[in-house]
Amino acid sequence: MDAKDLELLRAAIAVAARSRKHSNHPFGALLVDAAGAIRLEAENSVVTGHDCTGHAETNLMRLASQAFGREFLAGCTMYASTEPCAMCAAATYWGNVGRVVFALSEVQLLEMTGSNPDNPTLSLPCREVFARGQRLVQVEGPASELEAEARAVHAGFWS
Numbered sequence: 001m002d003a004k005d006l007e008l009l010r011a012a013i014a015v016a017a018r019s020r021k022h023s024n025h026p027f028g029a030l031l032v033d034a035a036g037a038i039r040l041e042a043e044n045s046v047v048t049g050h051d052c053t054g055h056a057e058t059n060l061m062r063l064a065s066q067a068f069g070r071e072f073l074a075g076c077t078m079y080a081s082t083e084p085c086a087m088c089a090a091a092t093y094w095g096n097v098g099r100v101v102f103a104l105s106e107v108q109l110l111e112m113t114g115s116n117p118d119n120p121t122l123s124l125p126c127r128e129v130f131a132r133g134q135r136l137v138q139v140e141g142p143a144s145e146l147e148a149e150a151r152a153v154h155a156g157f158w159s
Contacts, residue, residue, distance in 0.1 A: 001141075001143055006143060008032055008038070008077075009101060010146065010149065011038065012028045012029055012030050012103065015028025015029065015041050015056070016082070018043060019044045020157060022043060022048060023047055024043060024045055024047045024048055025044040026081070026153045026154050026157055027044040027055060027057075027081055027082055028042070028080070028081045029041065029042050029056040029057045029059075029078055029079065029084075030042075030080075031063075031064050031077075031078055032078075032079060033075065034075035034076065039064075039067075039068070040060060041060070042059035043059070045059055055087065056080065056088075057080055057084045061088075061097070062091075064076075065095050073097050073098070074096050074097070075098060076097050078092055078097050078100045080102040081102070081103050081104065081153065082103065082105075082109050082150065083104065083125065083126055083141060084102065085121070085126075086122050086126075088126075089126035089130060090129060092126075093130060096135075097137065098136075098137065098138060100139050100140070101141055102139075102140075102142060102143070103141065103150035104146075104150035104154075105125075107123075108151070109121060112154050112158055113158040126139060
């Protein structure tokens with residue numbers, strides 16, 4: 001992970017903070033093209049959209065698959081404030097995104113959410129979901145340099 005990755009993860013964390021301000025769960029995701037330009041961003045919309053599939057990454061993939069072709073998406077990176085869950089990893093795989101970078105791991109998230117019924121976290125890392133596919137999805141994360149920032153957006157939310 002390089003300085004540009006960390007900068008883009010900070011932007012994804014900012015989207016997560018905005019999602020929380022909009023009364024949703026604090027998750028955010030960005031789609032970045034091969035040249036490093038942000039092409040799309042998405043917040044979580046589970047609460048306000050009354051949709052259990054309204055995770056930031058799944059919302060991003062809905063937008064991305066409508067806006068771009070599979071070949072373009074293969075050269076893109078998804079930056080996520082938190083590791084994509086199994087559902088979001090599957091959406092990313094089907095969307096043909098070639099790389100995923102995340103700040104906070106599912107394990108770290110579970111430490112904060114515990115048994116909160118609003119986030120029944122699956123103990124299934126996105127790497128394991130991608131490993132079952134027929135094509136490679138490169139994964140980088142968690143970003144230990146940003147753990148405090150990534151945790152801060154969740155502070156007090158799940159209790």
